[in-house]
Amino acid sequence: MTKDTLRVAIAGVTGRMGKNLVLSVRESGYALVGGTSRAESPIADVRIASDLSELIADVDVVIDFTHVSTVARHAEIVSEARVAWVLGTTGLSAIDQAAVVVASERAPVVQAANFSPGVTLVERLARQMGAALPAETYDAEIVEMHHRQKVDAPSGTALSIGAAVAAGRGVTLDAVREPAREGHCGARSTGGIGFAALRGGQIVGEHTALFTSAREQIGLTHRAFDRRVFSDGAVMAAAWAAKQAAGLYSMEHVLGLI
Numbered sequence: 001m002t003k004d005t006l007r008v009a010i011a012g013v014t015g016r017m018g019k020n021l022v023l024s025v026r027e028s029g030y031a032l033v034g035g036t037s038r039a040e041s042p043i044a045d046v047r048i049a050s051d052l053s054e055l056i057a058d059v060d061v062v063i064d065f066t067h068v069s070t071v072a073r074h075a076e077i078v079s080e081a082r083v084a085w086v087l088g089t090t091g092l093s094a095i096d097q098a099a100v101v102v103a104s105e106r107a108p109v110v111q112a113a114n115f116s117p118g119v120t121l122v123e124r125l126a127r128q129m130g131a132a133l134p135a136e137t138y139d140a141e142i143v144e145m146h147h148r149q150k151v152d153a154p155s156g157t158a159l160s161i162g163a164a165v166a167a168g169r170g171v172t173l174d175a176v177r178e179p180a181r182e183g184h185c186g187a188r189s190t191g192g193i194g195f196a197a198l199r200g201g202q203i204v205g206e207h208t209a210l211f212t213s214a215r216e217q218i219g220l221t222h223r224a225f226d227r228r229v230f231s232d233g234a235v236m237a238a239a240w241a242a243k244q245a246a247g248l249y250s251m252e253h254v255l256g257l258i
C-alpha cells in the first residue's frame, strides 16, 4: 500500500479527535475520503456522510473515534465490506465488545483505548510491576484525569492499565476490581485494583498507576499534552491494519512489540 493509495475515512470527524485525525491523515500524505457526522457541520474540504455506509465502498480503512452508540453499527459495516477498522472509542459495554470481536473475524481491527506509543509502553510496564510487586503487600490504584467534556469513567486507558496489572498478577480485572468508593464503603480489599477519575478544564489525558505498601509508594505516570499523540498513533495503526488479514490487533502489534 503506497501513500497515494491508502484511502481513509474518519468516523466522528467533527470531534476533538476527529479534527486532529484530519491533520494527521493529511500530514501523512494518505487520501482522506471523508468522515461521518450527525450534523452537516462543514470541515474544510472534507466530504461529510451521515452514516459510515455511505463512505465504505471508497475506503481501505476507517479510523473511528466516536461514541459507544455507534460501535455495533460500525462493526456491521466494516465486517460486511471487509474493510480495516482502527477503533479508539472507549466506554464499550460487553455487548459492544462482542460485536467488535465478531467484526474481527472478517476484517482487520486494531483496537486500543489509547493510541499513544507511551501508553502502550506504560501498559507493558504495569503488567511487569503487577507481576513483581505482590498483591498482598502492594495496593494497586489507577488515577486518571481528563477534560470536563469526557463522558465515560474510568477512562478506557485506566481500565487497560488496570487489566495489565491484573494480568501481571495472574487474575482478570473483573475478578479483582474494587467497587467505586462512596459513603460508608468499608476498607479496601487485599489484591483489589481501584480506580479514581478526576475531571476538569481541558486536561488532554493523565494516568498514574500507584503501587502502595505500608513502607513505600511507586508511581508510573503518563501525561498526554496534545491529542496529536493519539491521532498520529491511530494513523500509523491505519497504515498497518490495511495490510493485515482479518483479526483483532492491539497497538502492541502495530509497534512490533508482540
Ligand SMILES: NC(=O)C1=CN([C@@H]2O[C@H](COP(=O)(O)OP(=O)(O)OC[C@H]3O[C@@H](n4cnc5c(N)ncnc54)[C@H](OP(=O)(O)O)[C@@H]3O)[C@@H](O)[C@H]2O)C=CC1
Pocket (backbone or CB within 6 Å): 011, 012, 013, 014, 015, 016, 017, 018, 036, 037, 038, 039, 041, 065, 066, 067, 068, 069, 070, 087, 088, 089, 090, 091, 112, 113, 114, 115, 116, 152, 156, 230
Ligand atoms: N483510543 C484513544 O487513543 C483515544 C480515544 N478517545 C475516545 O474517542 C472517543 C471520542 O472522543 P472525542 O473526540 O474527545 O469526543 P467528541 O465528543 O469531541 O467527538 C465525538 C464524535 O463522535 C460523533 N458522534 C456520533 N454519534 C455520536 C453520539 N451518539 N454522541 C456523541 N457523539 C457522536 C460526533 O459527531 P457529531 O456530533 O458531529 O455527530 C463527534 O464527531 C471517546 O470515546 C474517547 O474516549 C479519545 C482520545 C484518544
Ligand SMILES: O=C(O)C1=N[C@H](C(=O)O)C[C@H](O)C1
Pocket (backbone or CB within 6 Å): 090, 113, 114, 146, 150, 154, 155, 156, 157, 158, 204, 205, 206
Ligand atoms: O476521552 C478522551 O479524551 C480520552 N479517552 C481515552 C480513554 O478513555 O482512555 C484516551 C485518552 O486518555 C483521552
